[in-house]
Amino acid sequence: MTTTTSAGTRKLTIARAMAEATAQEMRNDPRVFVMGEDIGPLGGVFGNTRGLYDEFGPERVRDTPISETAFIGAAVGAASDGMRPIVELMFVDFFGVCMDAIYNLMAKNTYFSGGKVKVPMVLMTSTGGGYSDAGQHSQCLYGTFAHLPGMKVVAPSNAYDAKGLMTAAIHDDNPVVFMYHKSLQGMGWLGTEKGATVPVPEESYTLEIGKAAVVREGHDVTLVSLAAGVHHCLRAAQALEDEGFSAEVVDLRSLVPLDRETLRASVAKTGRLIVVDEDYHSFGVSGEIIASVVEHDHACLKAAPRRVAYPDIPIPFAPTMEQWALPNADKIVDAFHQMMLS
């Protein structure tokens, strides 16, 4: 399923990569259409539908009334009718109003229809903070969505992965929640992570959903994360290298399905595990990662695993407070030091 393509020199932001993947699929497949708030002439608040309205017009790039209940519910209906809708929930924090459509319909219609109804839709939604937008605009909620059966969940860390995962998501017969992190989006006002803007081939390609990537090899510790957390890990790995340690970084890319094999192989090699998650500490992705490793082989670890996650508090606005709470490279390095002392 993965098409290996030599990456050219053209760099794209994640926003551009998502828009390009969508445009290519819309050209190929008349069933693909887009709905959401401000996704038309404005091109999406986070830029990921830019250019689509001009090329495909208002019937296929549909600005909607402000009713997530209506347009996400409608997308489930359209997908059940054989269409391949892409809808955008502007901030994942706003899922409350439309969660019925997401987890009771989108995620369950196939199961309850005995497999007769397919729901091939993509729900794009922005995640993450770090730019002082407080606790109703900055959450990740990875664990919340990944916890619920019936939908795939992806979260890319760079534009190459974003394009390949977006194309794969549109092709997928399952509903896919595509969680893009705002700090990786390439929108100036969000303070963009440079490492997310990478060379992206112009031609269409897919990345298999459910495959993690070892983005840096090492042998002393495995740092596992997704989306923005991957970049914190890469910075921490660099800092640790300066101290003489070698950290391996695993980018999950997909939460559902979760690539447990890549995880276990990495920890089997390094013997140490630190999970970095911008989502809440408890009951989430970090616990699942650790359990996935430990329940498979508790003897592979040379030290107790650690997590660098968001504290179990609503995300505060004040920049100082938010920076106190967010995971970062220093916290990862600190966790590694503690691990080596204990």
Add this chain to the structure above:
Amino acid sequence: MTTTRSEVTYTPTFTDGDEFRLPTFKLLQQDGTLYDGAEAPDLDRDKALRIYRAMLFTRVLDERMMAAQRQGRLSFYMQCTGEEAAVIGSTAALDDADMIMAQYREQGALAYRGFTTDEFMNQLFGNEQDYGKGRQMPIHYGSAKLHYMTISSPLATQIPQAVGYAYGQKLAGEKHCTITYFGEGAASEGDFHAALNMATVHKVPVIFFCRNNGYAISTPTIEQFAADGVAPRAFGYKMQVIRVDGNDVLAVHEATRIARRMVVENNSPVLIEAMTYRLAAHSSSDDPSGYRSRKEEEAWREKDPILRMRHWLQDREWWSEDDEKALQESLRREVLETMKRAEKRQPPALETLVSDVYDVITPALAEQLEQLKAHIRKYPEAYPKSAGRGKGGA
């Protein structure tokens, strides 16, 4: 049992209700004179000037803080520009102890009730004196003493809450009501419909105040609803409704004054649709040049609600050019000086990260705080103490 009062017909007749055309209530023309046949409202000099000062303060605050956002001093901002008459004219028609459940563009209501410049600034900068302890994003004000519920970002969620708050007022036998503000875009959320239905069924003293300002971020009203505005929806719920020129402070005040009487005396909820225009961007994160024309904006600038009220005040000789100049200068100075003080104040203490999540800090949170403290002691240079600057927005 069916409750319909419908008569029987033997002809299949469909209707989209378009024969019920709602007029727009207006009193004041742009030059400050009343329309022919319009009656001068009951508004004394003191109150008129209190309203006007709050409107001008809001305009000055908004201009200064948007500039501060552009200078990188503030993470995020939202202006009320163009909608001052709708917000302040309506709040002024209430009792000061009536409850306000706002959306996020109603800073003028707080200004009218006496929220101080310092209180505004402490919230905007999320410093140690902010009532919300630095936790909510800018413009998400709240004031228990001024009966203004802390703003919550998700749209339209304030509308059902307003029904519940007002129901509490009714059960407590208070002669007070709740007003809830929202935009015409938010009125597309299911919460709006559910709340209006419940309000009339339960006979709740609540005023639903829709600021129909033409745009939901980039989405114009023509993409938002097919009907003639938001007001006709009231019929479906058998709710009293009025549409008013939202740039006409006298008409807004008069409509809300009468609405309050109906609400408080008869527990008969009211929907008010104020026709206005969002002259500024949706927020500091938005640029309207991509979706609307300068010409359209200019046409609405001609209908500036503040200028319209000023003309009326000057006509009555309650206000002069000198008064105007003096007030503008003093407001600008006060806003600037207060901002400079607020941005230098410390952020809330580290411990406030984990308080108020529950009434008592849980063991898990206490442990997470201790780990964080130990980490910050090791890396002090990575965590600046001053009330720093973020880059927020929605």
